[in-house]
Structure formats: C-alpha cells, structure tokens
Amino acid sequence: MSEKLPNCGISSLRIGAMPSVRGALMTIAIPFAFGISHAQAAERSGESIAKEVCVACHKTGEKGAPIIGDKEAWAKRKAQGLTNLGQHAVEGIRNMPAHGGNAGLSSPDLERAITYMVNQSGGKWTEPVNKAAPQKARTGAQLVKAKCGDCHLTGANGAPKIGDRDAWVNRVSGGLDKVIASGIHGRGAMPPRGGLADITDAEMRAAVVYMFTESTAPKKK
Ligand code: HEC
Ligand code: HEC
Numbered sequence: 488m489s490e491k492l493p494n495c496g497i498s499s500l501r502i503g504a505m506p507s508v509r510g511a512l513m514t515i516a517i518p519f520a521f522g523i524s525h526a527q528a529a530e531r532s533g534e535s536i537a538k539e540v541c542v543a544c545h546k547t548g549e550k551g552a553p554i555i556g557d558k559e560a561w562a563k564r565k566a567q568g569l570t571n572l573g574q575h576a577v578e579g580i581r582n583m584p585a586h587g588g589n590a591g592l593s594s595p596d597l598e599r600a601i602t603y604m605v606n607q608s609g610g611k612w613t614e615p616v617n618k619a620a621p622q623k624a625r626t627g628a629q630l631v632k633a634k635c636g637d638c639h640l641t642g643a644n645g646a647p648k649i650g651d652r653d654a655w656v657n658r659v660s661g662g663l664d665k666v667i668a669s670g671i672h673g674r675g676a677m678p679p680r681g682g683l684a685d686i687t688d689a690e691m692r693a694a695v696v697y698m699f700t701e702s703t704a705p706k707k708k
Pocket of ligand 2: 630631634635636637638639643644645646647658665666667669670674675676677678680681682683686691694695
C-alpha cells in the first residue's frame with residue numbers, strides 16, 4: 488500500500504512502522520480531502536425563491552395576490568416599506584399564507600423575494616443580505632490562535648501541547664472522531680468547545696486536525 492495520502496499535505500510522514508498512527512492519519516485524510524465548506528449552504532436569491540414559490544399566486548393574481556410586474560398593485564404595497572411587508576409575508580395576511588406557504592423560508596429569504604417582486608414591478612430596492620447567515624467557518628489555525636492555543640501552546644493543566652508528537656499520537660490513536668467528540672463535550676480541565684460556545688462541530692474538527700498535524704508533521708530544517 489502506498490503511504491501517500493492525497494490532499495492532506497502530510498504524505499511525507501514516515502508512518503509505516505506505526506499502525507495506530509497510520510489508522511489515525513487515514514481518518515483525518517477524509518476531512519482534508521473533502522473539506523468542510525459544504526457545511527455552509529449558499530444563500531438563495533430573491534429571484535430564485537420568487538420564481539419557485541411566490542409565482543404560484545403572484546404570477547396570475549390568484550386570490551387577489553399583487554401580480555409581479557403590476558406597478559400599480561405594488562406601488563401601494565411598497566409604500567408600507569420592506570419591514571412591514573416582510574412581517575406580513577412571515578405572518579400571512581388575508582389570503583396570503585404565512586411564509587408564502589413554505590415554512591422553510593426564513594424572514595430574510597422572504598424579504599429578498601419581496602424585493603425581487605417589487606423590483607420587477609417598478610421598484611428600486613436593494614436585496615437585503617441574510618444577517619442570520621452563518622459566518623464563514625474559521626480555520627483551525629485561526630481558532631488555535633484565538634482560543635485553543637491559550638492552553639494547548641503551553642500545555643496548561645495537562646493540555647496536549649502543540650508540537651508534542653507523542654501526546655497527540657496517543658490521544659488520536661483511538662480515532663479522530665472520538666477525540667473531536669471529547670473536545671466538543673469537554674474532558675477534565677478541557678472546557679466544552681475549548682470555552683467558545685459558538686465553535687461549530689466542523690470548526691472543532693478543523694482545530695483538532697490543525698493541532699494534530701502541527702504536532703506530527705516532520706520538522707522543517
Ligand atoms: C397561495 C398563494 C400565495 C403564495 C404562494 C404567495 N402569496 Fe403573497 N400574497 C397572496 C395574496 C392573495 C396576497 C394579497 C393579500 C391581501 O392583501 O389581501 C399576497 C400579498 C403579498 C404581499 C403584500 C402584503 C401586504 O402587506 O400588502 C407580499 C409582500 C407577499 N404576498 C409576498 C409573498 C412572497 C415573498 C411569496 C413567496 C415566498 C408569496 N407572497 C407567496 C398570495 C400568495
Ligand atoms: C482552558 C484550557 C483549554 C482550552 C482553551 C482548550 N483546551 Fe483542549 N484541552 C485542555 C486540557 C487540559 C486537555 C486535557 C484534558 C484531559 O485529557 O484530561 C485538553 C484536551 C484536548 C483534546 C484531547 C481530548 C481527548 O480525548 O484526548 C482535544 C482534541 C482538544 N483539547 C481540543 C481543543 C480545541 C479544538 C480547542 C480550541 C477550540 C481547545 N482544546 C481549547 C485544555 C484546553
């Protein structure tokens with residue numbers, strides 16, 4: 488079997504003689520190869536939401552829905568402002584169903600769809616951005632700098648120190664997922680999620696993988 492692990496950047500590690508380490512490295516090759524970016528769903532545009540959901544009524548004027556493109560019908564609605572219209576779309580109003588009948592649409596989704604319909608009907612609104620959208624995932628290196636390094640750079644309270652190859656190999660020998668899970672839930676003097684409640688599971692994985700690789704990668708001479 489080849490020792491090359493595609494995309495993980497640690498293929499030059501000599502691990503042949505240590506089966507447990509090889510197992511651990513194989514496990515981490517997976518998150519490396521596939522990355523974690525798919526965890527962040529793309530934000531849907533107002534146009535795509537309107538064309539998929541809202542047109543069911545707003546194209547034909549079903550039940551008195553203001554028709555997309557009907558400037559007069561939308562002029563009156565528009566005068567209420569996006570906040571009010573958005574609220575009516577969330578709650579429903581008269582024959583307009585709550586969330587346009589699609590509970591999966593968030594309030595910012597609805598506001599973008601409304602903005603699209605208004606703009607197709609003589610308006611000039613700017614599509615709002617989704618404030619609730621998850622921020623871009625932080626990298627392992629960023630998280631370690633921001634938090635994990637507080638203990639893992641110094642080895643405070645028995646934290647496996649970054650650079651201590653044996654310590655990390657021992658921890659990870661039981662499987663990377665286990666170690667990540669114990670980092671998420673906390674263990675001994677290690678606080679859950681390293682003490683930062685908003686760290687996602689994917690970010691925890693990235694931070695652990697980063698510390699592990701930093702500790703086991705061959706030293707640059
Ligand atoms: C099942 C039909 C139906 C669907 C689907 C639908 N609407 Fe409506 N909508 C209506 C009707 C009917 C009205 C007119 C309600 C009234 O003013 O009596 C309306 C009115 C509105 C208004 C004006 C509210 C106001 O306060 O004047 C907005 C904004 C709106 N819809 C947004 C949306 C959005 C966004 C979607 C898609 C996510 C959507 N609607 C999907 C039927 C629908
Ligand atoms: C307040 C100090 C502290 C901070 C901050 C901290 N850790 Fe730890 N960590 C520890 C200690 C202490 C241990 C050893 C716990 C034990 O095994 O008893 C540990 C152990 C671990 C382990 C090994 C768990 C196991 O099952 O062997 C992982 C993984 C880990 N930390 C990840 C992280 C990550 C990721 C962060 C940053 C998001 C972080 N830690 C931040 C103190 C800390």
